[in-house]
Amino acid sequence: MATEKVVVIGGGPAGMMAAGTAARRGRSVTLVEKNRRLGRKLLITGKGRCNLTNIADLDELIANIPVNGKFLYHAFHRFGNRDLIAFFEEWGLPTKVERGGRVFPVSDRSADVVAALERFLAHYHVEVMQGEVTAILVTEGQVTGVKLKNGEFIPARQVILATGGRSYPLTGSTGDGYRFAAALGHRITPLKPALVPLESPTAWIREVQGLTLKNVAIKIWSKEGKQIYSDFGEMLFTHFGVSGPIILSASVHLEEGRLYRLVIDLKPALTPEQLDLRLQRDFAKYIRKVFHNALGDLLPRALIPVVVKLVGIPPEKPVNQITKAERQRMVAVVKGLEVEINGLRPLAEANVPAGGVTVKEINPATMESKLVKGLFSAGEVSDVNAYTGGYNLQIAFSTGYLAGSSC
Numbered sequence: 001m002a003t004e005k006v007v008v009i010g011g012g013p014a015g016m017m018a019a020g021t022a023a024r025r026g027r028s029v030t031l032v033e034k035n036r037r038l039g040r041k042l043l044i045t046g047k048g049r050c051n052l053t054n055i056a057d058l059d060e061l062i063a064n065i066p067v068n069g070k071f072l073y074h075a076f077h078r079f080g081n082r083d084l085i086a087f088f089e090e091w092g093l094p095t096k097v098e099r100g101g102r103v104f105p106v107s108d109r110s111a112d113v114v115a116a117l118e119r120f121l122a123h124y125h126v127e128v129m130q131g132e133v134t135a136i137l138v139t140e141g142q143v144t145g146v147k148l149k150n151g152e153f154i155p156a157r158q159v160i161l162a163t164g165g166r167s168y169p170l171t172g173s174t175g176d177g178y179r180f181a182a183a184l185g186h187r188i189t190p191l192k193p194a195l196v197p198l199e200s201p202t203a204w205i206r207e208v209q210g211l212t213l214k215n216v217a218i219k220i221w222s223k224e225g226k227q228i229y230s231d232f233g234e235m236l237f238t239h240f241g242v243s244g245p246i247i248l249s250a251s252v253h254l255e256e257g258r259l260y261r262l263v264i265d266l267k268p269a270l271t272p273e274q275l276d277l278r279l280q281r282d283f284a285k286y287i288r289k290v291f292h293n294a295l296g297d298l299l300p301r302a303l304i305p306v307v308v309k310l311v312g313i314p315p316e317k318p319v320n321q322i323t324k325a326e327r328q329r330m331v332a333v334v335k336g337l338e339v340e341i342n343g344l345r346p347l348a349e350a351n352v353p354a355g356g357v358t359v360k361e362i363n364p365a366t367m368e369s370k371l372v373k374g375l376f377s378a379g380e381v382s383d384v385n386a387y388t389g390g391y392n393l394q395i396a397f398s399t400g401y402l403a404g405s406s407c
């Protein structure tokens with residue numbers, strides 16, 4: 001019967017997982033995607049390598065989801081990271097684990113992730129339709145079907161909303177799902193960029209753009225002197241400010257329109273005393289050199305002129321004339337490099353948006369709306385988001401699986 005059909009709106013990771021899972025249960029499923037290809041955003045994830053999940057245990061998974069993590073307990077119980085890894089193995093995509101528990105395809109190609117999902121869809125005869133949904137129709141609180149831009153109507157008593165959010169709109173995530181859900185009475189929590197690079201007016205940043213720092217510790221302070229965030233890992237300098245995994249994760253906790261101070265510890269493994277001893281060793285080794293030529297073992301080359309200027313020691317000063325007080329200034333700068341932060345990059349540049357369909361109106365055990373019967377949601381359209389590390393894709397796959405199992 002045509003009305004027994006399940007329609008999935010959106011062919012990203014959440015929609016593909018939902019469609020295939022419903023079809024495996026014997027449901028007749030149509031997946032409607034407005035792009036010509038499925039998974040356009042998936043293709044650009046993890047710099048084209050797709051960090052598809054993280055091997056963290058359940059509590060750690062939840063801890064890495066600062067917004068509404070607890071809402072996802074059910075979804076992760078039903079289909080967690082081990083299940084996802086086994087799923088991809090089953091569909092011909094072996095995976096590997098990298099630093100920080102991040103899971104990638106062995107091939108390092110996100111296109112292979114999309115291809116595995118396409119095999120899954122084809123095997124269970126999901127009908128993939130190119131089209132743009134313009135509305136979800138509801139009669140007396142029950143879904144009755146979806147309308148497409150070309151005027152077509154697809155009848156369905158169950159619709160899974162997997163339209164993604166509103167970041168990187170060229171990939172197809174243009175916020176349509178928020179409009180559909182709002183039109184059906186759902187509350188949309190305000191959108192703001194999350195997992196987004198930060199802007200800085202600090203002048204020396206431009207001198208080191210492109211430089212990546214590994215194994216650094218950061219702290220972010222509000223103007224009022226409150227510590228907002230701390231982390232350890234990799235970051236980079238860009239033409240507008242700072243980016244990289246730990247900066248993106250920090251951005252989740254920052255508000256637009258406010259000023260912050262980022263403090264970078266370039267040598268977090270050393271105490272100030274140990275760093276001072278290290279400096280003394282380096283200066284002894286380069287006893288015949290001048291200050292700015294004696295720092296090559298300690299700092300990345302691009303950063304040396306910046307640190308030298310901030311320390312205020314003449315660059316041409318022979319190292320054997322550097323005083324203890326000057327060395328201590330050096331220690332303070334290396335362990336506390338300060339960058340002003342005066343904004344977040346725009347939502348369109350965010351890896352994920354914060355905000356979306358409020359989880360208070362979604363049943364966490366099924367992903368069905370509490371307001372409209374037959375309306376399910378999956379993935380980024382709802383108000384959940386995580387740090388970097390593969391957690392956001394695990395959310396998409398787990399909620400997609402749960403919606404596809406429950407519809």
Ligand SMILES: Cc1cc2nc3c(=O)[nH]c(=O)nc-3n(C[C@H](O)[C@H](O)[C@H](O)COP(=O)(O)OP(=O)(O)OC[C@H]3O[C@@H](n4cnc5c(N)ncnc54)[C@H](O)[C@@H]3O)c2cc1C
Nearest residue numbers: 010012013014034045046051133164172379380390392393
């Ligand atoms: C640059 C970048 C890198 C990232 N890297 C990672 C990473 O390595 N690991 C990680 O975990 N997360 C990563 N993310 C986040 C991750 O990509 C998202 O969390 C994930 O794609 C969300 O999946 P989704 O299925 O909910 O939405 P999407 O992937 O956005 O898919 C939604 C789909 O719905 C379609 N659609 C929208 N409206 C309609 C409509 N009206 N009709 C029909 N179709 C419609 C869209 O065209 C789109 O294909 C990254 C994000 C970005 C931007």
